[in-house]
Amino acid sequence: MMVCKVRGQRRKATKAEIYTSCRRSFRSSGRTSRAVLRAMKRIADALLLAAMPALAHAACVGLNVPPNATLAQIQAAINANPNGATLCFTTGTSVLSGYIMPKPSQRLICDPRRTCVITGNNTAIGGFRVDAGTSGVLIQGFVVKDFAKPTTFPVGCMQIREGGLMQDNEITNCDIGMTIHNGATARGNFLHHNRCQGIGGGVGNDMVLENNELWLNNTNHNDGGVDCSGSKLVGSTTGATNVTWRNNYVHDNYGQGLWCDGNCKNLLYEGNRIENNSGCGIDHEISWSATIRNNTFLNNGADEAPGQSCYHGGSICVNNSHDLLITANTVVQNDGRNGICLNASTRTETASWFPHDLANVTVQGNTIKTTGPGLSGLTGNASTNIVFKGNVYYTPTATGMSWQYYKSMTRAQWQAAGQDLDGTFLLWNGNLGQLVAPVLRISQ
16 A cells, blocks of 8 residues: 655645655556556645645624525525525525525525535426526525426526625536626535536626636536536627636536637636546637636547547637637646647628637747647638747657647748747657656757
C-alpha cells in the first residue's frame, strides 16, 4: 500500500506538494507509466479537495421551518412572512409534489448546510421556483434531488432572478440542475449527475457563476452538441450580456463544459479548471465579445477521435463569433485531440443578432500541449483579423502537422501564414509529469 503524504509541515500542503509526494511513492513502487501519472494527479486532486474546509456560514437567525416539512407547510411559512424574511430550515427530508415559491428578498437557508433534502422521489416535478419580478432571493445550503422532467417553465430544479443568489447547494438527478437569469449569481454549488445540464438559462444581463463544481452531468448522454452538457447559456434574441464564469471546476461532463450559444456578449471566462469533458471545454458559439483567460484545460473533446480537424472542436472552441481575446490559458491534451480551435462555418441562422462569420479573434500568450495528431488553429470559411501570437506550443515532433490554417500544416508553414512569429515551440512526449519542464527545446 502506498501513502501520499507531505511530511514535516504544519501548514496545509499545496496540490503540487501532494502531487510530488504521490509521485515519489509510485516511483518507489516501480510504476511510472503514463496511466499511473494520470492516477497520481487524480489522487492529489482528491486529497486536496478533502482537505478543503466547507463553506462557512453564520448560524441562521429567523423563522424556523419544522424538519421534514411538507410542501404545504413550507409554502404557508413563506406566505405568512413578509418580503425580506429569513426562513431557517434544519436537518430532514421534504418530499415535494410541486414548487417552493419564495417572496421577493426572502432568504431560505438550510442550517447545518446540506442537511436539508428537497426531493421529488423521481415522480414529482418541483424544486424552487422564482418567477420574474421576484428579486433578491437567497437559496442556500440545500440538497435538491430526484425530480422528474418538466414540460413547461421552470425547466431547472432551482432558479432565481434579479439580485438573487443560489449558494452552496447540491443538485442532482434533475433534468437541468439550476437555471440562471438576469442579474443573478450562482456561487459554490455542486451540480452533478443531472440528466441534461448542470446549469442552463442565460437571457439577461450581469450574471455571475463562480466557484461551482459541475461533474458528470448529461447522464442521459443526449447529443452534447445540441443542448445537453455540463452547462449551456443561450442569449437568443435578447442576449446574454456581461456574464462571468469564474473559478469553477468543470469536469467529466458528457458534452461541452462551459457553453454560451447565440448572442452572448461581453463574457468573461476566468480562472476555471476544465477537464475530461467529452465535448469542448469552453464553447463560445455564434456570439460576440468575450475574454477567455487564465483557465486550465486537460483532455477535453473525447467525443471526437484523434486526428480530426479543428472543425470538430478542441479544448477551447470558437464558432462564428466576433471580438475575442484568448490569453494566458494552459491547454493540455495528451490524448491526441485538439487544443485551441477557431471555426468559421456555414450555418442556417440569418437573424442580425447572431454573427455570421469569424472575426477579430486574438489568441495570445497561451501554453498549448498536444500529442499525436492534435491541432490548434483555424478552419472553415474565410475569416477576418485572426491573430495567434506569443503562444508556447509543446508538440511531439519538430516537423509534425500540429497546426491548422484552413489545412493541417507544420510549424514552418504556420509561421509562413503569419501566425506565432514570436511563438515558442518545444517538444513534449505527453507525460503529465512534464507539465513544467520541456524535454527538448526546438531551435527556431
